Structure formats: structure tokens, C-alpha cells
Amino acid sequence: MYSEKVMDHFNNPRNVGEMEQPSGVGTVGNAKCGDIMRMYLDIDENGVIREAKFKTFGCGAAVATSSMATELVKGKTVQEALEVTNKAVMEALDGLPPAKVHCSLLAEEAIHAALWDYAEKNHLTIEGLKKPVEDIEEKIEEDAEQ
Amino acid sequence: MIYLDNAATTRVSAEVYEAMKPYFCEQYANPSAIYSFAGSAAKAVDEARRQSAALIGAQPNEIYFTAGGSESDNWAVRAATEASAGKGKHIITSKIEHHAILHTCQYLEKHGYEVTYINVDENGTIKLDELEAAIRPDTTLITIMAANNEIGTIQPLKEIGALAKKNGILFHTDAVQAYGHIPLDVDALNIDLLSASGHKFHGPKGIGFLYIRKGVRMGSLIHGGAQERARRAGTHNTPGIVGLGAAAALAAAQMEKSIDKETTLRDYLIKRVLEEIPYSRINGHLVNRLPNNANFCFRFIEGESLLILLDQKGICASSGSACTSGSLDPSHVLLAIGLPHETAHGSLRLTLSDETTKEEIDVTVEALKNIVARLRSMSPLYEDFVKAQRQDREK
Structure with a gap:
């Protein structure tokens, strides 16, 4: 059901953990639908993401997409991190089963939530960053309407 | 297996x-x-x-x-x-x-x-x-x-x-x-x-x-x-x-014997899990219960992850999590007995047969202990729970 890459990131998740003093932290998803992701970012004075950590409650795909998302944003600038979309995460994992696509949306949303927190703390405006939604189902419905 | x-x-x-x-x-x-x-x-x-x-x-x-x-x-x-x-x-x-x-x-x-x-x-x-x-x-x-x-x-x-x-x-x-x-x-x-x-x-x-x-x-x-x-x-x-x-x-010929054997093993499994895995619960009636059925919930973790990791240890089991039900809702049965969604997502069903051995149950419980601990170590719900407990203690 899952690709080898998904299984690899589920079995050996990269960057699991917490940060004491993150530059930004965001939690998305809800326990009702069974997925919660929390992402921590450590961002230097030039706006480059030095470290990313995550914790996830969810299925195999939820863990793998969180792990891949942290890998993809590390070393990128804040602006570049915005380009790590759910599609980018899915491609990097060699795809997800259709029922699990919402996990990759959650990963994208987790990055945005952490960046939003960073921007708020530092009174910055990040071009192209929208306030993240807590409930990913709303986002899926919004996307469907568009 | x-x-x-x-x-x-x-x-x-x-x-x-x-x-x-x-x-x-x-x-x-x-x-x-x-x-x-x-x-x-x-x-x-x-x-x-x-x-x-x-x-x-x-x-x-x-x-x-x-x-x-x-x-x-x-x-x-x-x-x-x-x-x-x-x-x-x-x-x-x-x-x-x-x-x-x-x-x-x-x-x-x-x-x-x-x-x-x-x-x-x-x-x-x-x-x-x-x-x-x-x-x-x-x-x-x-x-x-x-x-x-x-x-x-x-x-x-x-x-x-x-x-x-x-x-x-x-x-x-x-x-x-x-x-x-x-x-x-x-x-x-x-x-x-x-x-x-x-x-x-x-x-x-x-x-x-x-x-x-x-x-x-x-x-x-x-x-x-x-x-x-x-x-x-x-x-x-x-x-x-x-x-x-x-x-x-x-x-018909073996029912009495099978019921005895399965019930003993089932109760041993339930006892070990509840005693050795914190924040676990048994679902269903403890007495008026099928001899071969044990159904647990482990708080702070999700069932599909649990099943994949058990599978890697060669253990076949099932769960009532959303990811295994094909929808976003966890099992209608677990919700009907009054479990909150997040608890229902972390369910595990183990069903025995008269061929199941005590050794198999022991191996399964040991695997389960490790897997539950591992999944909790990466769960934001568990992180929040531990922090809240720490704050309570400090008060």
C-alpha cells in the first residue's frame, strides 16, 4: 500500500523531537479525524531554517509526510520553505495512496503554521503566507470548492 | 508469524x-x-x-x-x-x-x-x-x-x-x-x-x-x-x-475445551497489557465476552501506525482507527460505547484461536510495549499530556 520511501520515513523518521526555544512552532490537524502534526523551526537571523523537528499523532502516511517535510525545509530560507507544498512532499515520498493525500496537506499546513508563529513573534510579514487553518478538513473543502 | x-x-x-x-x-x-x-x-x-x-x-x-x-x-x-x-x-x-x-x-x-x-x-x-x-x-x-x-x-x-x-x-x-x-x-x-x-x-x-x-x-x-x-x-x-x-x-466436539483454553489465554493477555502498558484500557464486557476477543485502546497513539509496526514483528492484528475504516471516523462501535474520537483512533483488536499459544501472547505483549512507547515518544498528544502533568506537580 505504501511506497518504500514512505515506509523508510515511517520506520526511521527524521527529526523527531521538540525544541525548547523554537523560532516558530505550529500544531495542525485534530484528534477527531485522527491526525495531529506539530512542527518546530529554528530560523537564523538571515531567515534560513537551521533545524526542523516534529511530533505526529497519526497513521503511517502522517508520520512519513511530517518526516519528509522537515527534511525538505531544512537549510531553506523562509520564502523557499513556502514552496514546499503538499505535492512536493508527496513527490519526494514517491506518492501516497489516494486516501492519504490529506496527510501531505497537513504537512504543508504544519510548515505554514510554524512559519506563521515565527512571523508573528518577529512582527514580520511573509509574502504569500496565509494564516493556517487548524482543521485540515476545512482546507480540503475550500480547495474542493475552488 | x-x-x-x-x-x-x-x-x-x-x-x-x-x-x-x-x-x-x-x-x-x-x-x-x-x-x-x-x-x-x-x-x-x-x-x-x-x-x-x-x-x-x-x-x-x-x-x-x-x-x-x-x-x-x-x-x-x-x-x-x-x-x-x-x-x-x-x-x-x-x-x-x-x-x-x-x-x-x-x-x-x-x-x-x-x-x-x-x-x-x-x-x-x-x-x-x-x-x-x-x-x-x-x-x-x-x-x-x-x-x-x-x-x-x-x-x-x-x-x-x-x-x-x-x-x-x-x-x-x-x-x-x-x-x-x-x-x-x-x-x-x-x-x-x-x-x-x-x-x-x-x-x-x-x-x-x-x-x-x-x-x-x-x-x-x-x-x-x-x-x-x-x-x-x-x-x-x-x-x-x-x-x-x-x-x-x-x-461442537471441541467447544467446551476451546472456550476454556481461549478464555484463559485471553484473560492473561488482557491482564498483562493493562498492568504493563500505562494509559491502556480494555473495551467491551469483561465477562459476557467472546472467548477469543481482546480489544484495547492506547491513549495518545493511532491504530494504523501500531498495526504497521506489529506487522514488522510478524504479528497480524486489526484496529478500529479511521485509517483502517476507510473514512475519517473511527469505529462506530467504539464511539457507541462512549469513547472520545482520539481514544477510539488508538484501538487494537487481538483475536485468538484455539491454536494460539502462551508464547505467542508473551511475544506480542513485549512487542506491544516497545511499539506503544515508541509511538508515544513521537506523539504531540503525549507531549502535551506529560507537560500538563509536570505543571500540575509544580503547582
Whole structure:
């Protein structure tokens, strides 16, 4: 059901953990639908993401997409991190089963939530960053309407 | 491999397989045929019918072979309500039925029937007072499962049967998880219709039956030839029917021993898990419970992740998490017993057979301890819980 890459990131998740003093932290998803992701970012004075950590409650795909998302944003600038979309995460994992696509949306949303927190703390405006939604189902419905 | 998913399906036992073998390549005649070559197949079908009936105190001519539990459930609910539509169009069932019942009820609701879904208590036992209060003059069928497939709770069939009889209502029970596992007597329990499935008790897949009490009026679901007293058409699945009968005979012979063995192992498993894994709970009734069923919830973790990691240790299990139910909602059964969504997502069902060993249970518990700890170490819910506890202590 899952690709080898998904299984690899589920079995050996990269960057699991917490940060004491993150530059930004965001939690998305809800326990009702069974997925919660929390992402921590450590961002230097030039706006480059030095470290990313995550914790996830969810299925195999939820863990793998969180792990891949942290890998993809590390070393990128804040602006570049915005380009790590759910599609980018899915491609990097060699795809997800259709029922699990919402996990990759959650990963994208987790990055945005952490960046939003960073921007708020530092009174910055990040071009192209929208306030993240807590409930990913709303986002899926919004996307469907568009 | 450690196979702990016997509620999903079981291994066909060696005796059953041997009994089935002649009916593939040698005695392959259509049992309905007139020539003598068909005699052996016809006799074998009769014998299986007798064996299947004996296990529930029924008469052989009250057993109608079907393609399995889902067909039996669909047939019972649709045909029994259709036949009595003149009297009324109200059905009573429970919130924890198998989807073969629930989806059939939903189908009937779209076609002019009313359905009352009875609640269950925290152990998964249906509320009898609610059931009694739901009975109306136009109620024609009560359908309540004998034992739940997820949490193993055995329902008070005798009381339900008595209520149905007193009010002149047909009583159907989906006994797919119970038949061959626990004693059932259709007369003592006032059961009019009963569904069973071969592969749940070491028989083959694709075969089951519906017990229809003599005198119950109802039509067919599968129309065609005159098989099964013209109530269920289709050429007899001779090897399947023979296998079902052989499995029923074996179950009858070994039931007492199997119940003892499985119950002891099950209770050992439950005790170890609850004692050795913090923030775990057992779902379902502790006493009125299928001998082979253990269903746990582990807080702060999600079921599919748990299943994948157990699979990597060679352990086959199942879960009621959203990811395994094919929707975003966790199991309707776990929600019906009052569990919050996040707890219901972290469920694990382990179902034993009489082949399960204590060593296998020990290996499973050890694996489970490691896996639950590992998943909690990466769970934001657990992180929040630990932080809240720390703050409480500091206050």
C-alpha cells in the first residue's frame, strides 16, 4: 500500500523531537479525524531554517509526510520553505495512496503554521503566507470548492 | 508469524480441508442432478445441513446455505421486513451492528422503512429498556447481533428473544462471530432468523447459512433455480457446504475445551497489557465476552501506525482507527460505547484461536510495549499530556 520511501520515513523518521526555544512552532490537524502534526523551526537571523523537528499523532502516511517535510525545509530560507507544498512532499515520498493525500496537506499546513508563529513573534510579514487553518478538513473543502 | 486476527478470518482446519477435497475433482456433480453420480454430493450437502443445524438446536430443513454472513444478513433483514410490510415498516436494531446490517437498514430507510438504532452501555451491551420502549405496533423485526465483531460483547439474546416473542415480532441475530464459538440454541433464545459464516470458525470462505425458523414467511433475495427449498437459488457450493458442516461438527466436539483454553489465554493477555502498558484500557464486557476477543485502546497513539509496526514483528492484528475504516471516523462501535474520537483512533483488536499459544501472547505483549512507547515518544498528544502533568506537580 505504501511506497518504500514512505515506509523508510515511517520506520526511521527524521527529526523527531521538540525544541525548547523554537523560532516558530505550529500544531495542525485534530484528534477527531485522527491526525495531529506539530512542527518546530529554528530560523537564523538571515531567515534560513537551521533545524526542523516534529511530533505526529497519526497513521503511517502522517508520520512519513511530517518526516519528509522537515527534511525538505531544512537549510531553506523562509520564502523557499513556502514552496514546499503538499505535492512536493508527496513527490519526494514517491506518492501516497489516494486516501492519504490529506496527510501531505497537513504537512504543508504544519510548515505554514510554524512559519506563521515565527512571523508573528518577529512582527514580520511573509509574502504569500496565509494564516493556517487548524482543521485540515476545512482546507480540503475550500480547495474542493475552488 | 503470529496470527491474532481470527475475527477477520480463521485458518481452515486440516480436518475440514480433508473433508472438502473429494468434492472438487472427484465428486463434482451438481447435487441437484438426477443421476446416481450426484448422489454422493447430495448426501454430503444433507449431512452438512444436519451438522450445521445441530450446533444451534435447529432442524436441518431450517438451514439455508448462502454465500456468507453478509448475504445472510441482507437476506434476513430485507426479506423478513418485506414479507410483513402489510403489518408495518418499523425495524429495531442497535448502533453497534456489522455494516452488513447497518447498511441494509439504511437502504430500507430510503425505501419507506423506519429504523430505531438502540444505544449500548459502556460495555457494549444493548440497553434492554430502550429496546422495549422502542417496540411499536408496526415493528416487524428486531435484529441484534449475538456478539460484537470488534469488542466481543455478547448480547442478552434470551431477554431480546423473549421481548420479541411477547410482542409477536421476528427476531434475527447476526451470529457470524458467535456461531461455532459459544453455545447458541434457537429455541431457548427464541431466535427466528440467524446468520452464520463458515470462515469465522475454521471453515472455508464464501459459504454461510441463514437459519429460518419453520413457519416464518419470507421471500428470496437470490432468485433463480429451486435450490434450498426454492428460497435461495444458485448451484450448491458443495465443497464449501461440506467444509462448513465439518467445521460445525468440529466446533461442537471441541467447544467446551476451546472456550476454556481461549478464555484463559485471553484473560492473561488482557491482564498483562493493562498492568504493563500505562494509559491502556480494555473495551467491551469483561465477562459476557467472546472467548477469543481482546480489544484495547492506547491513549495518545493511532491504530494504523501500531498495526504497521506489529506487522514488522510478524504479528497480524486489526484496529478500529479511521485509517483502517476507510473514512475519517473511527469505529462506530467504539464511539457507541462512549469513547472520545482520539481514544477510539488508538484501538487494537487481538483475536485468538484455539491454536494460539502462551508464547505467542508473551511475544506480542513485549512487542506491544516497545511499539506503544515508541509511538508515544513521537506523539504531540503525549507531549502535551506529560507537560500538563509536570505543571500540575509544580503547582
